[in-house]
Amino acid sequence: MMAHGDHRAMSHALSPPGLGPAGSLRWPRALDQPDPERDFSSVEMARRLNVLFMFGQPTSSPAFSVHANVMRFLDPDRVRVHVVYNRLAEEESYRAAKTSLLDIIPQQASLDLRAVDLGPVGGPSRRAMLSTAARSAPSAAASLAGLVRYMRRSGIDVVHCEEGTRNGFLPWVLSRLGGARCVLHFHSRYGSWMTPPSRVAVQRSDAIIAVSGWTGRGIHDGGGVPRERIFPVLNGVDPQEWDPARANGAAVRREFAIGEPDPLVVMVAQLVAWKRQLKLIAAFRRVLDSHPGARLLLAGLEHNPPSGPGAISYTEEVRRLVAELGLDDHVILAGRRGDVREILAAADVFAHPSVDDPCPLAEIEAMAMARPVVAVHAAGSAELVLDGETGLLSPPDDVDALAANLLALVEDPDRRRRLGDAGRRRVVDYLNLRRVAVEIEAVYRSTTQGAPT
Helix, strand or coil: CCCHHHHHHHHHHCCCCCECHHHCEECCCCCCCCCCCCECCHHHHHCCEEEEEEECCCECCHHHHHHHHHHHHCCCCCEEEEEEEEHHHHCHHHHHCCCEHHHCCCCCCCCEEEEECCCCCCCCCHHHHHHHHHHHHHHHHHHHHHHHHHHHHHCCCEEEEECCHHHHHHHHHHHHHCCCEEEEEECCCCCCCCCHHHHHHHHHCCEEEECCHHHHHHHHHHHCCCHHHEEECCCCECCCCCCHHHCCCHHHHHHCCCCCCCCEEEEECCCCHHHCHHHHHHHHHHHHHHCCCCEEEEECCCCCCCCCCCCCCHHHHHHHHHHHCCCCCCEEEEECCCCHHHHHHHCCEEEECCCCCCCCHHHHHHHHCCCCEEEECCCCHHHHCCECCCEEEECCCCHHHHHHHHHHHHCCHHHHHHHHHHHHHHHHHCCEHHHHHHHHHHHHHHHHHCCCC
């Protein structure tokens, strides 16, 4: 495990420079490359860019939410935003279930929205889906041809998309047909789960925005993408939306009968093995030895649990461990919640021992809410949480070290406050959406204007 000071230096060094002196726009830093130490010239900045965001799926997702937030913070005087979305998002079934991506696209007059027919996205069976796809093919082809005409007519400079076949490969093809650059925003870990078309899009896009240096190295090592085409841009949140002064956790504590002096450890995450809720529960058992009033609240659900004879879901594994350790009265499985801000406001410590998160927004949200974060030296967490400054990090899957970090904060309210306040400052100063938008605009401009000289 690297020394504390070395980790801090690495964490800062991974971050592209964004805004330069007096608000000028800096050239972005590519993966593990030196800072170009150059601002865009006034001539380069004089041209307003036309950027098309493409959403191939009709449903919202964490990645799509990041893209939607970037739209909100791009400077409209420098970037005109065009949005292309799957027409299925308009269907009542998605709107009624609150899963339509239209629910997250910002309602701004400056956005140009266009619905396109991209065919079916699933069905009761593969045969039924293929049949529907065949019937809709002529309409989809006409819709995409119209989109290419729209791109050329509108002078689209950049297509901004996500990884995946529908969300990445198709936008890459359209960028080539429409005479635009393709910037692919990569939110996952590069790996075998990706389809061949998705890999093609990653390898041939003009630039990759990786949500962390860890993510970018996976793209370089696994996909063979040159470092100079990969630009790490850490995620961010809106500090005004995640403001501890605007949230009260008293109702959450009352709901679960948690006394005011009782320590509350919170984790907000999907219930899945690589999030390591089982390790957290084991570590929390040791906290109870000296703090019997402590509680652990796990907010989140398992997506697509296994089915069939003998299948055991991860949720069931969690329940069994809670029972085995005698923690039924101390561990709360809160399920999916719509009051995450209030849950964080109620917390004393935010725990997130995930080992495979490219850039966990949950940790940024917790820091924005002035809560100290207990996480691990793994994936993107090591670039977000400054060990000893905004939280405490331990080696992955080390239950003893995780328990020690939990205890260190449970037993020291002053330290919790110092680390929480420092985390809030880190979000206000750096891990915010305005910085994200500025750095992404820099990637757009470097991609459309060539390499700095």
